Amino acid sequence: MPRRPRPPSPLPQRDGIDAIRLRVPDAHEGTLRAYLRERLPVPSAVVDAMLGAGEFVDASGRPAHGGERGPGGTYWFHRTRAPEPAVPFPLRVVHRDDHLLVVDKPHFLATTPRGSHITETALARLRRDLGIPALSPAHRLDRLTAGLVLFVVRPGDRGAYQSLFARKEVRKEYEAVAAHAPALSLPRTVRSHLVKERGEMAAREVAGAEPNSETRVELLGVRTAPALAGTPPLLARYRLLPRTGRTHQLRAHMNGLGLPLLGDPLYPRVTDPDPTDYRRPLQLLARSVEFTDPLSGERRRFTSGRTLTAWHDPLRWARTARD
Numbered sequence: 634m635p636r637r638p639r640p641p642s643p644l645p646q647r648d649g650i651d652a653i654r655l656r657v658p659d660a661h662e663g664t665l666r667a668y669l670r671e672r673l674p675v676p677s678a679v680v681d682a683m684l685g686a687g688e689f690v691d692a693s694g695r696p697a698h699g700g701e702r703g704p705g706g707t708y709w710f711h712r713t714r715a716p717e718p719a720v721p722f723p724l725r726v727v728h729r730d731d732h733l734l735v736v737d738k739p740h741f742l743a744t745t746p747r748g749s750h751i752t753e754t755a756l757a758r759l760r761r762d763l764g765i766p767a768l769s770p771a772h773r774l775d776r777l778t779a780g781l782v783l784f785v786v787r788p789g790d791r792g793a794y795q796s797l798f799a800r801k802e803v804r805k806e807y808e809a810v811a812a813h814a815p816a817l818s819l820p821r822t823v824r825s826h827l828v829k830e831r832g833e834m835a836a837r838e839v840a841g842a843e844p845n846s847e848t849r850v851e852l853l854g855v856r857t858a859p860a861l862a863g864t865p866p867l868l869a870r871y872r873l874l875p876r877t878g879r880t881h882q883l884r885a886h887m888n889g890l891g892l893p894l895l896g897d898p899l900y901p902r903v904t905d906p907d908p909t910d911y912r913r914p915l916q917l918l919a920r921s922v923e924f925t926d927p928l929s930g931e932r933r934r935f936t937s938g939r940t941l942t943a944w945h946d947p948l949r950w951a952r953t954a955r956d
Contacts, residue, residue, distance in 0.1 A: 643694035649757030666699030740914035780919025810916035812865035
């Protein structure tokens with residue numbers, strides 16, 4: 634039997650973020666107030682204040698008073714959020730039509746709301762600034778990685794574009810900067826079994842397990858770095874061509890080759906940098922994407938206009954590394 638569609642939210646988005654939908658189980662015998670106190674990770678006084686302010690509403694948009702009983706029920710509300718530090722870099726629109734939006738994301742900006750990054754995300758910004766409340770991502774790019782991200786304008790088109798990534802029909806090209814290793818033979822294809830456990834910051838490679846990730850690594854150029862502490866004597870620019878899309882795949886594969894990317898706070902070891910210190914971004918860029926549009930049949934290719942500081946301005950990079 635096909636699933637029944639979820640009822641639409643009676644609350645508008647707030648700062649580009651959808652209201653949270655909460656379904657009270659049919660088996661719950663207490664009041665809505667009691668359920669909210671049990672379910673939500675906030676003090677009971679906060680729940681009471683939100684109910685008093687009419688911040689929980691039912692499917693008709695009518696505020697709930699908290700004394701409701703009965704076999705379940707569905708309610709919506711906006712979570713109270715702590716202020717987020719502004720990421721002081723713009724999103725650049727590369728392409729926009731009735732179906733697809735392609736943006737050039739800066740370093741440090743998350744693609745979608747997650748954890749402590751909610752309103753300062755690409756999705757929230759685009760929904761708010763462009764007036765496209767139904768916008769949704771076709772895929773995701775790490776917060777620390779810059780470059781191209783595809784968003785879908787109409788909900789009905791999302792599956793068609795997401796399927797391109799699921800079927801590995803999108804050719805993605807990345808650029809990265811790391812130390813140069815003259816003894817390492819390139820190009821080469823790296824295959825390994827990557828695992829990213831819940832609660833762990835970094836992914837790890839499992840020796841001997843069936844590979845679930847694949848990246849081709851090519852050398853694009855080598856240059857001398859400024860003779861300052863914290864910078865390798867020779868820098869290299871690499872082209873990375875992932876065939877799969879595991880979490881942290883490119884960073885883990887380069888680290889496995891003994892070439893951790895410059896500016897990486899997780900590889901080869903986990904550090905804890907100030908999240909508002911934007912001086913040394915991860916030197917990884919989603920340079921281009923290429924695919925056949927599933928709706929028009931047109932062959933599309935988009936290219937990022939961003940650059941990697943360690944390669945194009947190594948003296949500036951070396952100075953920040955010394956600070």
